[in-house]
Amino acid sequence: MRFYSPLYFLFFLGLIPIILMYLLRKQHEEVIISSNYLWDKVLKDIEANKPWQKLRKNILMILQIIFFSIVVLVLAKPHILIGNEDVDNLILVLDTSASMQSKYDKDRNAFEFAKIEIEKIIDNKRPNTEVTLISMCNNPKTIIGNSKNKTMLKNKLSQIKVTSESENTEEAISLVKALSKDMKSYNIFFYTDKDIKTNNENIKVYNLSKPDANISIDALSHSTSEKNNTALVRVTNHSNKESRFELSLYGDEKIIDVQNVSVKPNESKEIYYENIDKNINILKAEADIDDRLKIDNTRYHVVNSSTMKKVLFIGNDNVFLEKAITINNNIELYKSKEKLNDDNLKGFDLYIFDGVLPKSLPKDGNILIFNPPKNDIFKISDINTQGNLKLNNDELFRYVNLDFSIKKAKTIDTPSWMTPIVTFEDKPVILKGEKQNQKYVLAGFDIHDTDLPLKMDFPIFIQNVMDYTLSLNKQDQTSILSGEKVKIDVTPTTKEVYIIKPEGEKTKIAPPFPLTPFADTGKVGVYTIEQKNEKGTLKNYFVSNVNTEKESRQNISEDKEISIKSKGKSEKSNSGKDLKNILLLIALIILAIEWVVYNRDN
Structure with a gap:
């Protein structure tokens, strides 16, 4: 046992006035009566029970001394130390992943049981011990750090909710190592149903796994x-x-x-x-x-029912490109050899310019440009006739082997909103980017000046470009694991974007544009994407599912009871005990007894 405020023991000096009060108190009063005959029997009874009468006479003093002593002990903050709980810092990590929703006993799941155990540690921690509380899911985070306030700690603990996500033990261990780096004495407790392996002797794992069928x-x-x-x-x-x-x-x-x-x-x-x-x-x-x-x-699963996409091709005949585009039955290709007026360039999902460019580009569709002439939109640099191609890994070349030759290529100065994906002698020749909800792909060469159309991968490359510029699957990323970020695809004419979560909550995510990946996907179910434009509302979907590979099969502890695992060994859960509540309860009982004795004597 240890007392964390021993100075309060000086209050025991307060017992002196209590004892003096009883010693100096007047013992009896003189009363004149007519006869003392009737008192003889009473006096004999008093003499026969003299020891008990003395005790009864002083029982109030004894009770008051006991009550006062208990109050002083409470002020001195008594604490029983068990095991190795005598540390300055505690880091408590609570697994909030999907598997913690599994049954633990008749009335509780593993997550609820873990919260109760953590609350016990908070209640019984030393007064000077600082506690850090961490939730462990896909992105572990510190809920509250280095706090001695039990009320605040329990309040923060009550706010932690179990999720449908997977846990990230590696990141959680890295986080607690960083937090404990400057701590002199500490313990780290993991409450999880996963198997965590570490050589850190200060890390203990409360394994909550159960061998039930699933x-x-x-x-x-x-x-x-x-x-x-x-x-x-x-x-x-x-x-x-x-x-x-x-x-x-x-x-x-x-x-x-x-x-x-x-x-x-x-x-x-x-x-x-x-x-x-x-x-x-x-x-x-x-x-x-x-x-x-x-x-x-x-x-859950999204069934993509792709709609027809209208594509306008402007330029001289390009049989290779036209054939590669029309492989996809969801694309309707329109061709024009003439350079159309700017006013006529509208109403299509994708505009392909091969060797030509209008004065201003369309605003209602995406743009694909091959072999651009000199123009006021993009700055075209010198023409290279020989050199080496270099590819920056990109989705446009997914499943494509970049092994083709170019007779000549124009290099293009890269606007701030575009990214080079192929360079020719370290100068960009293929770029892509997104501006005001419009997707652009720009290639600084004529397909006829390459052997790319002769390659087996050419149709795949063109379909990758179509997928990027047309979003043929509407919402390209339609299935994620709970907690993962998802990229939201929108059309160029979209003014506002909303996400409706599985529980029905509607959240506005745009404007501003461009959109950042949507991260609030912790709930399992169907998410609806609403895109609003001048013509109406377009709905797309994506789904969030549990990572069953990590969450459905549990690592079963060898002990049936809750145990702590450290460096491969198991030991029973140890915790200190704060005696304050017990002593206060005893003090209330003493106070009640004192009240009963006082009323009986009077």
Whole structure:
């Protein structure tokens, strides 16, 4: 035991006045009566019970001395130390990932149990111990740092919510190492159901994993035929027993089909659903089973129903380019050999200029330019006739082997809003960028002056350019793992952008433009993107799902009880004890006894 305010022991001097008060108090009063005959029997009883009478006579003094002593002890802040809890700093890390929603006992999940255990540590910490509270999810963060205030710590703890994200143990360990770098004595407690390996002797892991059965839906996808779609669902049994359950498939929240599924222990199984309406936008698979973790029993998928895109090609015949563009059945290609007036350049999703440029570029579509002439829009530099090509890794060359020759190329001065992706003798010849919601791709060479069209990768390169400039899938990034950032694709004419979250909350994310990646994706479900322009509202979707690879299978602790794991060893959870509340309770009981004795004597 240790007292953290020993100066308060000086208050024990206050016992002297209490004792003196009883010593100097007048013991009896003289009263004249007519006869003392009736008192003889009473006097005999008093003599027979003299020891008890003396005790009764002084019991109030004893109770007051005990009460006063307890109050002094409370002021001195008594604390029982157990194990190695006697440190100046505590760092408490609470895992808020999806798997912490798993059942721990009858009434609580692992996250709720962990919060109760952390609150006990806060309640029983030394008065001078500083506590740092960290939440561990996809992006670990410090909730409150180096605080001695128990009320504030418990208030911040109560505000931490469990998420659907994955934990990031590596980043969390890096964070606590940085925080503890200048600490002289400290302990770090991780409350998680994951296996954390570290050589730091100050790091203890409270393993909350449970060996209960669990089913997860790991994948949901679709394939398209001429008339209908087919959905594929992959489920995994994370247990040592066979699992049987009903697996339902929904389309735009309406039931499509239900199948009875049986999955062998520790195996995965693929289930197919056929003849799905092609007009459905969102698929949802749901397993009807009472298992350890509910959140991984549901998975969402966006079915892209691409609309036709109008593309205007302006320039001389370019058979190679035209063929590569029209491979995609969702593109409607229009051609013009004449240099159109600026007023006629409107109404298309993409404008391709091959060797020509208008005085001003269209404002309602994206722009693809090959072999630009000298103009007032882009500054064209000298023409190189020989040199080496160098590629900066970019999505336009996804699955493309950059191995082609150029007879001659124009280099282009890079505007601040564009990025070079191919250089010719360290000077940019292909650039891309985005300005006022318009996407640009600029190539400083004539395709006829290269052998690129003769390469097998040429159609892939052109389709990559189409995907970038047309956003053929509407919202290109339609599926993410919970907590990840998502890039929102918008049209050039969009004025405002809103995100509707799975719980129905609507958030405005633009203007301003350009958009930054959207990060508030912690909820599992369907997110609706609303783009508002002068013509109306365009809706697109993306979905957020649980990372079942990390969250559905748990690392089971060898001990059935909650244990601390450090350097491969297990030991029982140790915690100090603050005696203040216990002593105050005893003081209240003494005060109640004193009141009863006083009223009985009077």
